[in-house]
Amino acid sequence: MNTSAKNYPLLLLALLVTACGAATELTEGNPPTQGITAQVSGNNLTGDHGTVYGGGAVTITLTGPVEQGTPVTWSVSQGAIVGQGLSATLPYNDINRQVLTGQPITVTATVTTPLGAVPITVPLRVDDQAPRANGGVTATVPGRPAFFIGENAELSGTATFQASFTDDGVGLNPVKLSAYLRGLPVLGDVRAASELPEARGYTLRVDVISDRLGNRVDVPPGTVAGPFNVDLTAPVVTGSAPQGARIQDSTVLTFTGTDPLRADRTPGSGGVTLTSDQGGTGSSNTLTLTGAQLRAGGASGPVTITVTATDAAGNSTTFIQTVTLE
Numbered sequence: 001m002n003t004s005a006k007n008y009p010l011l012l013l014a015l016l017v018t019a020c021g022a023a024t025e026l027t028e029g030n031p032p033t034q035g036i037t038a039q040v041s042g043n044n045l046t047g048d049h050g051t052v053y054g055g056g057a058v059t060i061t062l063t064g065p066v067e068q069g070t071p072v073t074w075s076v077s078q079g080a081i082v083g084q085g086l087s088a089t090l091p092y093n094d095i096n097r098q099v100l101t102g103q104p105i106t107v108t109a110t111v112t113t114p115l116g117a118v119p120i121t122v123p124l125r126v127d128d129q130a131p132r133a134n135g136g137v138t139a140t141v142p143g144r145p146a147f148f149i150g151e152n153a154e155l156s157g158t159a160t161f162q163a164s165f166t167d168d169g170v171g172l173n174p175v176k177l178s179a180y181l182r183g184l185p186v187l188g189d190v191r192a193a194s195e196l197p198e199a200r201g202y203t204l205r206v207d208v209i210s211d212r213l214g215n216r217v218d219v220p221p222g223t224v225a226g227p228f229n230v231d232l233t234a235p236v237v238t239g240s241a242p243q244g245a246r247i248q249d250s251t252v253l254t255f256t257g258t259d260p261l262r263a264d265r266t267p268g269s270g271g272v273t274l275t276s277d278q279g280g281t282g283s284s285n286t287l288t289l290t291g292a293q294l295r296a297g298g299a300s301g302p303v304t305i306t307v308t309a310t311d312a313a314g315n316s317t318t319f320i321q322t323v324t325l326e
């Protein structure tokens with residue numbers, strides 16, 4: 001990026017218009033600084049908002065008809081600058097990481113010439129700020145808002161993972177989550193519970209959170225979510241009566257839901273709840289339904305009962321029972 005001293009009157013005019021709200025006539029007799037340019041170097045990206053520097057020190061050097069040893073005073077509209085002769089550096093330090101990001105800044109080199117002090121201004125955009133945590137690591141299940149993955153959370157295959165960070169400057173690099181099982185890596189860049197084998201005791205870790213200029217969040221190594229469990233298998237339902245059984249008012253139909261072992265041979269998430277389209281009385285992992293309850297609901301003769309069983313992770317299955325109410 002080059003900013004010629006030729007632009008100085010225009011820049012000053014613009015500054016005066018901004019500052020005073022009115023144009024002020026420039027006087028004649030500008031010092032002969034034409035040809036002095038400022039060269040900016042450092043890590044940078046060019047996008048919609050022009051070139052943005054950052055993620056490391058930025059150096060500004062005056063070139064052109066200006067001699068080594070010429071006195072130059074350096075300043076910056078905010079943050080810190082270290083100037084030495086014809087060159088200055090915006091250091092990548094704590095202060096600059098906090099204040100340089102977000103709005104254009106101006107570096108000014110005031111060159112002392114025999115005819116007076118001449119400022120060379122260099123407008124710059126800098127992003128030295130790392131992304132911010134904005135909700136952390138959450139899971140989402142369709143139909144539910146995102147939730148933090150609490151200890152021993154039971155997740156079905158419909159759960160997806162998100163790491164929520166925002167960047168005030170050039171934008172994020174994708175944040176990748178890695179799944180670990182009992183301390184060992186299982187899958188990098190995991191997006192959904194369905195990508196993981198069914199098991200208990202997963203954790204999620206994040207490797208690097210950085211923006212596109214390389215400003216990094218200092219994430220200590222280790223767990224960012226969990227431990228949580230993945231349960232991909234719906235409960236199994238059994239009924240106490242054979243299909244097509246003839247029943248009376250006094251008959252009690254009992255439906256029982258059991259959650260199979262996971263693939264890693266640990267118990268399923270359990271907590272099975274049962275409901276039916278014909279009502280009934282649920283308790284723990286059973287549902288009871290009497291002939292009298294069916295009749296009270298308007299049933300008579302052949303009846304089809306649809307029982308739904310759901311485990312703690314949200315996996316559900318349906319079971320159809322046919323009976324004839326006598």
Ligand SMILES: [Ca+2]
Pocket residue numbers: 101127128129130131167168169170171211215
């Ligand atoms: Ca940034």
Ligand SMILES: [Ca+2]
Pocket residue numbers: 231232233234235259260268269270311313315
């Ligand atoms: Ca299950």
